[in-house]
Amino acid sequence: MNFKKYKNIHLTKEIDNANCITHSGKFHVDDVISTIFLSKLKESIILIRVPTVKNINIENKIVYDIGLGEFDHHQKNRNGQRKNGIYYSSIGLLWNKFGKKYLESLKVKHIDKTFQYIDDELIQYIDATDNMQIEYLENKISPDFIKLCNPEWNENISEDEAFINALKLADEFWNIYIKHSIAEVEAIDIILNKISKSKECYVVFDNEIPYRKAIKLYNGNKVKYIILKSRREGYEIRTLTDECKFKEELIKSVNINVAINLTGINELIYVDNHAKLCCTKTLESAIQLVKYNEDK
Numbered sequence: 343m344n345f346k347k348y349k350n351i352h353l354t355k356e357i358d359n360a361n362c363i364t365h366s367g368k369f370h371v372d373d374v375i376s377t378i379f380l381s382k383l384k385e386s387i388i389l390i391r392v393p394t395v396k397n398i399n400i401e402n403k404i405v406y407d408i409g410l411g412e413f414d415h416h417q418k419n420r421n422g423q424r425k426n427g428i429y430y431s432s433i434g435l436l437w438n439k440f441g442k443k444y445l446e447s448l449k450v451k452h453i454d455k456t457f458q459y460i461d462d463e464l465i466q467y468i469d470a471t472d473n474m475q476i477e478y479l480e481n482k483i484s485p486d487f488i489k490l491c492n493p494e495w496n497e498n499i500s501e502d503e504a505f506i507n508a509l510k511l512a513d514e515f516w517n518i519y520i521k522h523s524i525a526e527v528e529a530i531d532i533i534l535n536k537i538s539k540s541k542e543c544y545v546v547f548d549n550e551i552p553y554r555k556a557i558k559l560y561n562g563n564k565v566k567y568i569i570l571k572s573r574r575e576g577y578e579i580r581t582l583t584d585e586c587k588f589k590e591e592l593i594k595s596v597n598i599n600v601a602i603n604l605t606g607i608n609e610l611i612y613v614d615n616h617a618k619l620c621c622t623k624t625l626e627s628a629i630q631l632v633k634y635n636e637d638k
Contacts, residue, residue: 345503348510351377351387353502357398360390364432365408366501367393371488372431372472373407374508378516379433380404382447383440391505407432412439415473424466431472437465448524456527464519488512530556537565544569544632546625550578557582567635569628572621576611577628579620587617588635605634 346353354360362380364373381387392398395409406413413435415421422430422438430438441460445453470478471486491508493499533556536545544567553568566586570578581587593615595601601613609627613620622628 345500345506348506349381349513350385351381351389351509353505354388354390357390357392360388361403362387362389363395363398363400363403363405363408364389364391365393366391368492369488369505369508370472371468371486371512372433374488374491374505374512375468375516376406376413376432376436378509378512379436379440379444380406381513382444382516391501406436420473426466426478428466428470428475428478429473431469434461434465434469437461441465448520450524452527452531455531456524459527460520460523463523487515526552526555529553530559533557533568534559537562540565543567543636544579544629546629547571553580553582567632569625569632571625576609576621576623577625579622579628579631581618588613588620590617592620592635593617605631607631607634 357363361384362377364377377387377389392408395405400409400411404413405411408414408416410417412421413432415429415431415435420429421435424430437460441457442453445456450456467479470476488508488511491504491511493501493504529552533545533547533551533553536547537556537560543565545565546569548571550570550573553570557568560582563583566582568580568582570580572578587593592601592604592613595604595613598610598613602608602610607622607627607630609623610631611621611623620631622631
């Protein structure tokens with residue numbers, strides 16, 4: 343295994359060869375993710391990890407998480423802060439400058455929305471983690487898995503080997519997360535558009551499209567159900583608000599046969615006891631169940 347290289351990222355000890363600089367020693371999620379992000383922008387990353395950039399010629403090099411420059415956040419007054427109070431770390435600063443360019447290279451349909459979604463859902467929490475703003479992480483899983491790649495006290499591996507291992511892990515996560523974010527933003531746009539055109543109290547999708555974030559952005563009250571073709575069997579009917587639930591008499595049915603007799607829907611296959619989900623075998627029976635629930 344080459345402990346000096348991962349894909350297009352090369353570690354070097356020669357400052358003249360480097361086109362990127364970050365700090366040496368213990369690495370964190372922000373500098374590792376920053377390295378991965380830069381590797382998506384540049385054909386080749388030749389990275390040197392140093393304890394300080396003092397007396398080093400940094401001209402024509404991207405310097406991040408060290409040096410008190412454009413992409414560092416260790417200045418006395420930090421290096422910028424979001425309106426919600428979260429300070430930027432190296433990845434936040436890099437994402438702010440290059441994120442939209444990166445999404446353009448991926449030919450993303452909704453660049454501004456996707457850029458903001460990724461910042462809201464991922465980047466700012468990496469920033470908060472590195473800036474020790476724990477109060478912002480109470481309801482999030484902190485991406486500290488990168489720190490686990492640092493050499494343990496009783497482990498005989500080099501710093502370069504550990505850093506390369508961290509890059510591999512971060513790269514896999516980044517690729518999956520970007521794919522997820524693009525799909526999520528496209529789903530939000532599709533769902534809100536379909537809801538705005540609906541003449542019924544429900545909308546229908548022929549796949550399990552993610553809908554929860556879209557519903558949070560929906561300000562109306564006409565559409566109360568979403569019907570999705572299930573990956574398991576049949577169709578799922580989900581209620582969209584706490585005010586809209588399936589009838590109590592249906593939820594209290596002791597088994598599915600009782601529920602079928604109650605509704606008259608022979609293709610009913612599942613009733614969830616939280617009153618927000620039911621399943622039927624066909625789309626027609628799903629719509630029939632919605633009408634049953636709406637019948638006062």
